[in-house]
Amino acid sequence: MTENKSYLKLHLFVLIIASTAILGELISLPPQSLVIWRTGIAAIVLGIWLKGNIISFQFKRLALITGLILGAHWMTFFAAVNLANVSICLTGIATTSLFTAATEALQEKRLPHKHEIWIGLLIIPSIILIAGVESGYLLGLLCAIFSALLSSIFPVINKSMVRKGANAEAITFYEMLGAMVACALISIIFLINGSTHSNFTPSGLDWLWLTILALICTVFAYSIYNNLLKTFSAYETSLAINFEPVYGIILAAVLFHEHQQLHPLFFIGAATIVLANLLNPILAKRFRHSIK
Secondary structure, eight states: OOOHHHHHHHHHHHHHHHHHHHHHOOOOOOOOHHHHHHHHHHHHHHHHOOSSOOOOOHHHHHHHHHHHHOOOOOOOHHHHHHOOOHHHHHHHHHHHHHHHHHHHHHHTOOOHHHHHHHHHHHHHHHHHHOOOOTGGGGHHHHHHEEEEEEEHHHHHHHHHHHHTTHHHHHHHHHHHHHHHHHHHHHHHOOOOOOOOOTTTOOOTTHHHHHHHHHHHHIIHHHHHHHHHHTOOOOOHHHHHHHHHHEEEHHHHHHOGGGGSSSHHHHHHHHHHHHHHHHHHEEEEEEHHTOHH
């Protein structure tokens, strides 16, 4: 895979996952029910596609555990959409690279690189600015930031598995099973606590949006993503994913006119986060030259 083709595939993945928040807004199900259907459909399709178990027991177990984290990430992601809106959710998710710099450093038993720290210091004030001007959406923003923290964990684990030879599609399959279990457990806890959701079963156009979410935004997108981890670090992919708010906010403006609900300073904060990602390759290049 050439470098240019790899970058094109990475940004295709980002463009696809930017639409997941839009689909979450369109689907009428609560977050845990949505993720159960998403992962269930994806697991069935991947199971038929794979036609057998093609990774070792060790990888299966690790992928299932990683799926629990992935499921929690998706639930908090869609909860953030419900608590705030698409734009606020995606801006919170843009902090993923800040957390990934730390989780990847831990996994590689090193300190974060200097340029990663500088990028983080640029992102943090932007989030504080957004939280200040959009205080009515603070809970949704915090939920999205927690989702970003969870999102920084599973790419690091996946990178380790694919670079040890595990099949990317098989990893995705077992992670879907793990995510479905996580959501089912959350649903059981809600039932025990007396909280029920009457709309667990999709209706009307929910089926169409769920099918797109499961097949395109999950099976297709995450198979591409796990294969790309053979080429890119988890931190590099998380930086590309930070362009998700750009695509998502544009889509939300066109479809839901969300830009009319947001304070002008929100866009300054969001633009600063994007700028941080544009600066990263420059800072990373200077860092590599400085250690030669």
